[in-house]
Amino acid sequence: MIGGSPGASLILDEGLIREDDSMTDTDTDGATTVATMTEPLIRTTNLTQDYGSVLALDGLDIEIPPGITGLVGANGAGKTTLLKIVLGLLTPTLGTVSVLGSLVSENPIGIRERIGYMPEDRCLPLDQTAADFVGYAAELAGIPSSEARRRSSETLYLVGLHDERFRYIGDFSTGMQQRVKLAQAIVHDPELVLLDEPASGLDPKGREQMLDLITRFGEFGINVVISSHILEDIEATCEWVVMLDGGKLIRSAPLEPPAEGDEVSVEVFGDPGPLIAALAKLGVQATVEGPIVRVTSDEGQAFECVRDALAISESSVRRLGVSLSSLEDLFLEEAGG
Amino acid sequence: MTDQPRAVESSPDAIIVDRGYRKYEGLRTGPRGTMLAIVKDGFRRVTGLRRKARRKVLPWFLIILALTTMVILVGIHWATSNTPADLANLPKNGEYFDIISVIALLFSALAIPELLVPDRSQGTLNVYFSRPLTVDRYLAAKALAIVTVLMTFYLVPQFLFHLGLAAVSNEGFLSYLGGNLDVLWKVPTVALVYVAVHGAVASTIAAFLPRVGAAAGVFLGSMLIFNLIAAFFQGATDFPGARYASLFAFEQHPRVVRDWIFGIDTVDYLPTRAGFEPGVSLAMAALLVLIAAIAVRWQYRRSV
Numbered sequence: 001m002i003g004g005s006p007g008a009s010l011i012l013d014e015g016l017i018r019e020d021d022s023m024t025d026t027d028t029d030g031a032t033t034v035a036t037m038t039e040p041l042i043r044t045t046n047l048t049q050d051y052g053s054v055l056a057l058d059g060l061d062i063e064i065p066p067g068i069t070g071l072v073g074a075n076g077a078g079k080t081t082l083l084k085i086v087l088g089l090l091t092p093t094l095g096t097v098s099v100l101g102s103l104v105s106e107n108p109i110g111i112r113e114r115i116g117y118m119p120e121d122r123c124l125p126l127d128q129t130a131a132d133f134v135g136y137a138a139e140l141a142g143i144p145s146s147e148a149r150r151r152s153s154e155t156l157y158l159v160g161l162h163d164e165r166f167r168y169i170g171d172f173s174t175g176m177q178q179r180v181k182l183a184q185a186i187v188h189d190p191e192l193v194l195l196d197e198p199a200s201g202l203d204p205k206g207r208e209q210m211l212d213l214i215t216r217f218g219e220f221g222i223n224v225v226i227s228s229h230i231l232e233d234i235e236a237t238c239e240w241v242v243m244l245d246g247g248k249l250i251r252s253a254p255l256e257p258p259a260e261g262d263e264v265s266v267e268v269f270g271d272p273g274p275l276i277a278a279l280a281k282l283g284v285q286a287t288v289e290g291p292i293v294r295v296t297s298d299e300g301q302a303f304e305c306v307r308d309a310l311a312i313s314e315s316s317v318r319r320l321g322v323s324l325s326s327l328e329d330l331f332l333e334e335a336g337g
Numbered sequence: 338m339t340d341q342p343r344a345v346e347s348s349p350d351a352i353i354v355d356r357g358y359r360k361y362e363g364l365r366t367g368p369r370g371t372m373l374a375i376v377k378d379g380f381r382r383v384t385g386l387r388r389k390a391r392r393k394v395l396p397w398f399l400i401i402l403a404l405t406t407m408v409i410l411v412g413i414h415w416a417t418s419n420t421p422a423d424l425a426n427l428p429k430n431g432e433y434f435d436i437i438s439v440i441a442l443l444f445s446a447l448a449i450p451e452l453l454v455p456d457r458s459q460g461t462l463n464v465y466f467s468r469p470l471t472v473d474r475y476l477a478a479k480a481l482a483i484v485t486v487l488m489t490f491y492l493v494p495q496f497l498f499h500l501g502l503a504a505v506s507n508e509g510f511l512s513y514l515g516g517n518l519d520v521l522w523k524v525p526t527v528a529l530v531y532v533a534v535h536g537a538v539a540s541t542i543a544a545f546l547p548r549v550g551a552a553a554g555v556f557l558g559s560m561l562i563f564n565l566i567a568a569f570f571q572g573a574t575d576f577p578g579a580r581y582a583s584l585f586a587f588e589q590h591p592r593v594v595r596d597w598i599f600g601i602d603t604v605d606y607l608p609t610r611a612g613f614e615p616g617v618s619l620a621m622a623a624l625l626v627l628i629a630a631i632a633v634r635w636q637y638r639r640s641v
Binding site for chain 2: 087089109110112113115116117119121122123124125126127128129132136137139140141142143144145147151154155158168184186188189219220221222
């Protein structure tokens with residue numbers, strides 16, 4: 001399942017845009033975009049990447065503000081292509097990208113000095129120690145050798161690998177390797193890090209620790225763009241979300257804290273028919289999605305109505321909770337639309 | 338907060354200090370520093386330094402073998418220093434290339450794939466090219482690493498051999514050195530031609546194969562097979578243009594140049610037998626380097 005449990009979800013509220021720094025707009029393609037008044041971290045104009053048989057990006061106009069931004073979309077949505085263009089590794093077929101105020105096409109090398117990148121794919125030399133590799137990554141970004149070693153040690157401390165820094169990367173677990181990837185991305189003090197599926201392959205605890213680390217980057221003055229198809233991760237860490245689908249922008253807007261709707265979800269043992277009939281008798285609207293019955297009430301009495309209907313129908317409750325609108329719901333809604 | 342230590346947990350006995358994240362305000366070394374880092378890393382990689390012990394075995398075996406042959410030759414020179422001149426007509430710097438070039442060929446087979454293949458097979462290029470580094474600079478740095486490593490492999494034993502010969506010479510140490518100053522340009526020049534030919538062929542192969550072992554095997558095999566093919570076609574005298582096949586005996590071009598520069602008349606190499614001047618062998622070395630540069634660059638620009 002993509003997305004999270006209802007209790008862990010956030011909602012994207014199009015109406016809750018701060019008036020002082022942004023405004024909402026819907027473009028001709030129906031994508032929701034929120035323009036920021038401050039200098040954006042990344043700005044793309046009519047960005048198009050055509051591989052011949054595949055149109056990876058289709059005229060993207062995006063403005064990503066400073067902070068932690070999620071880049072979401074299904075596999076093949078164009079996330080990695082966008083990151084490669086931002087890094088200057090790919091030249092777009094059409095359009096322009098500016099990163100940190102500079103056009104990528106004019107100064108890709110200068111921009112890369114200010115960016116860190118954590119690839120999704122394997123990118124670690126298994127026969128090197130973590131300290132050596134991270135130090136080498138710092139040297140490649142222009143940090144002098146002695147300072148690179150010092151920063152390597154400090155950064156590995158930060159990601160929780162200080163004691164293991166002289167071990168060979170090939171001996172590390174997946175979670176530890178992900179931390180090394182993260183360390184190399186920030187060791188040279190970038191202003192922006194691009195993280196491609198940072199929690200990929202991690203167990204729940206490792207994932208949580210990784211997301212905690214990423215959230216802390218804001219404290220360090222590092223802006224973050226996380227590319228992920230795990231929407232829960234985006235919800236847990238990001239302040240802004242950019243949604244892509246089939247190379248098109250479907251949304252670029254802030255993520256807001258969760259707001260509970262007056263909707264209750266209930267799942268009963270056995271046939272939900274009697275429960276639905278009881279709800280109908282009480283004059284309450286209910287929708288059925290598989291085994292889940294969703295109940296809404298205009299008068300804010302959804303929970304009480306469900307309680308009464310359960311008593312009338314003598315149904316046994318398997319699960320009951322307040323429904324929250326999740327990023328997954330929103331993504332499916334936008335992509336479907 | 339970024340520069341200030343932060344106490345995150347404390348107990349009566351201890352405090353854990355989270356040092357946070359330190360901004361870097363210092364100078365950046367620029368492209369030159371980046372390339373130097375790649376060369377240094379290449380040196381460490383090839384010699385197995387800061388790697389597991391088993392990664393050190395082969396390179397250091399070959400290094401020690403090269404030095405051992407040098408010590409043995411110096412020993413023979415010392416043992417025969419008082420014998421008549423015709424008995425003491427022993428290998429000097431020029432002839433020593435016959436020994437060390439074979440060991441260096443094995444070292445090249447090990448070192449060049451090790452310098453090129455893992456960055457691709459382990460995916461680390463994804464990280465390297467996210468740094469302020471272009472494909473051309475990366476390849477230039479790798480080429481510099483290959484030349485540095487292989488030239489060191491040739492020149493250190495040759496240098497020590499030269500000092501050894503001077504030390505056991507009847508002329509006296511300084512007189513020998515003074516009387517053989519031409520070695521100072523001849524040895525590096527010949528070594529460079531060996532490095533160019535071996536490096537070009539091995540780099541081209543390593544750029545296209547995904548495994549170090551496979552690249553090493555194909556390199557050694559190709560050096561042998563091209564010699565055999567060249568000899569076969571040259572032997573088929575009816576074949577029009579058969580003499581040009583001798584130019585494919587890549588492994589023999591540096592030897593031809595070596596004989597030319599040192600004025601040695603060792604054996605009749607295929608290009609010589611086909612009537613080519615030593616300058617053609619030198620031109621072939623340059624052509625191989627050019628072809629390798631184009632092929633390797635094309636492969637890397639395609640895959641990044």
